[in-house]
Amino acid sequence: MFGLTEDEMNKYIETIQNYAVEEVSPNIVSKAGIMSPAFQEGSKLEPDWVFINVMRMDIEHIITLTASLMAYDYAYLQCESDLEESEIASKLHDKYVEQLYMQFIKYSISLNSDICNTIVGEIILELPHIYIGITSDDEDEIDDSLEEKLYDYNDYLDENFPDYLDDYDDFDDYDDYDNFDDDFEDNDDNDNNDEDDKDDKKGGEDGKNNRKEGGNDK
Secondary structure: OOOOHHHOOOOOOOHHHHHHHHHHHHHHHOOOOOOEEEEOOOOOOEEHHHHHHHHHHHHHHHHHHHHHHHHHHHHHHHHHHHOHHHHHHHHHHHHHHHHHHHHHHHOOOOOOHHHHHHHHHHHHHHHHHHHHHHOOOHHHHHHHHHHHHHOOHHHHHHHOOOOOHHHHHHHHHHHHHHHHHHHHHHHHHHHHHHHHHHHHHHHHHHHHHHHHHHHHOO
16 A cells, blocks of 8 residues: 555554654643633642643644544655655645644634644654655665655745754755765864874874983983
8 A cells, every 4th residue: 555565554654653642742732831621729729630631632632643644645645646755745734734723623722823834844754754764674775765855855844944944054955965074074084183193292202201211220
């Protein structure tokens, strides 16, 4: 199904669901300002924790369901369409931001559209990692495929998350990335040469000290 065996598809969906439960949902819930009914307990006003926990579970359920549907669509578009990676990302984003917002409304959860934008964006950026990891066991092939795909996401990020790439302007193309690697290797070589020079200098000084001590023995 969509280029995956039944076992691979099950693992693929399970992995994206785990990501939604363990990474996306806690991040959203921890930042949410949840309003709940309250009751008087002595001199204190206590929130209804049952209500709050149910709402948290609803949020987790909605995000997990959305991640699963997005994973199916992503696999389908990878296998059955000629769309570029950036086009797939934009297509998923446009479809699921609105769908996610409507799901929250259905559960009587009020939130702003930026939250939906963030949730869908995080899932979209994780899908290539999970899909490629399921379809290949070759680490070099996985790294090459991810590198190629993730560069295609620049346009998507620029359009939907303009601040995301502010700190990565020097890595907008392969040449800059390669130049960074070359500079890093050159600096590493220079550091090694400096260490060799220090060792040579130290060896020369040790030799002088030994000869001086030998002369004093006489």
